[in-house]
Amino acid sequence: MTRLHDLPRPGDPAVREPVGASAASPTPGELALSPTIGVLGVQGDVSEHVAALERAGARAVWVTRPADLAGIDGLVLPGGESTTLRRLLDYEGLLEAIRRRGEEGMPVFGTCAGAILLATEVVDTPVPHLSLVPMTVSRNAYGRQRESFVAELEVAGLEGAPLRAVFIRAPVIERVGEGVEVLAREAGEVVLAETDRALVATFHPELTTDGRLHRHFVEKVRASRAAKRSG
Numbered sequence: 136m137t138r139l140h141d142l143p144r145p146g147d148p149a150v151r152e153p154v155g156a157s158a159a160s161p162t163p164g165e166l167a168l169s170p171t172i173g174v175l176g177v178q179g180d181v182s183e184h185v186a187a188l189e190r191a192g193a194r195a196v197w198v199t200r201p202a203d204l205a206g207i208d209g210l211v212l213p214g215g216e217s218t219t220l221r222r223l224l225d226y227e228g229l230l231e232a233i234r235r236r237g238e239e240g241m242p243v244f245g246t247c248a249g250a251i252l253l254a255t256e257v258v259d260t261p262v263p264h265l266s267l268v269p270m271t272v273s274r275n276a277y278g279r280q281r282e283s284f285v286a287e288l289e290v291a292g293l294e295g296a297p298l299r300a301v302f303i304r305a306p307v308i309e310r311v312g313e314g315v316e317v318l319a320r321e322a323g324e325v326v327l328a329e330t331d332r333a334l335v336a337t338f339h340p341e342l343t344t345d346g347r348l349h350r351h352f353v354e355k356v357r358a359s360r361a362a363k364r365s366g
C-alpha cells in the first residue's frame with residue numbers, strides 16, 4: 136500500500152513528470168493564448184494548484200478578494216475544510232461574487248472541500264454553499280479505516296495509465312443531477328464528475344505529479360473562452 140507521506144510532492148526536485156506527459160514549459164506564443172485561472176487562496180493547497188495550472192499551460196493567480204475575480208477565465212477551489220472555507224468566503228465577501236461568476240458560466244474546478252462548496256446539496260448541512268453543480272455530497276463519508284488513502288482510478292476519456300488519486304477525509308458524491316457526467320468511481324462511489332462548465336473531484340489531484348486533470352480543466356477554460364469570443 137502506498138502511504139501518503141511516500142508520495143512525491145510537486146516541486147520536489149527528484150520528481151519528474153511521467154514519460155509521455157508534456158513537461159516542457161509553454162512557449163511565449165502559447166503563453167499569450169493562456170487562460171488566466173484563479174485559485175481560491177483563503178485556505179488549503181493553494182500553491183500546489185497554482186504550480187499544477189502553470190505546468191498545464193495556464194497563468195495562475197491567487198483569489199483572496201472579490202476584485203481578484205475580475206481578470207480570471209476560470210477558478211479552482213482547493214481542498215481544505217469546507218466549514219472554514221465557507222466562513223472565510225463569507226468574511227471576504229467572496230461567496231456571492233463567485234456564485235455570480237459561476238452562474239454567468241465561468242468554469243470551476245472543485246477538489247475535495249472545493250467540491251463540497253460547489254454542490255447544490257450537502258448532507259446534514261441545511262443550506263448549501265455556492266450551489267453551482269447539481270449533486271449531493273456527504274462530508275467525511277469514508278469511515279476511520281479509510282480516512283486517507285490512495286487509489287488508482289480508471290477515468291472515462293482520459294488516455295494513458297490509471298490516475299493516481301489521493302483521498303484525505305474525502306466526501307462522497309451520493310447523487311449527481313442532470314447534466315453531470317460521472318468520469319470515475321472508486322469502490323462504487325462517484326469520485327470525479329463534470330458538466331460542460333465544472334469539474335469536481337473528491338480527491339487531491341494537486342498532490343501528485345500527474346497533470347492530466349489540470350490540463351483537462353485548462354482545456355475546458357480555453358473552450359469556454361473561445362465560445363464567449365465567438366458568441
Ligand code: GLN
Nearest residue numbers: 214215216217247248304
Ligand atoms: N473533510 C473536509 C470537509 O468536510 C474535506 C477534506 C479535504 O478537502 N481534504 O470539508
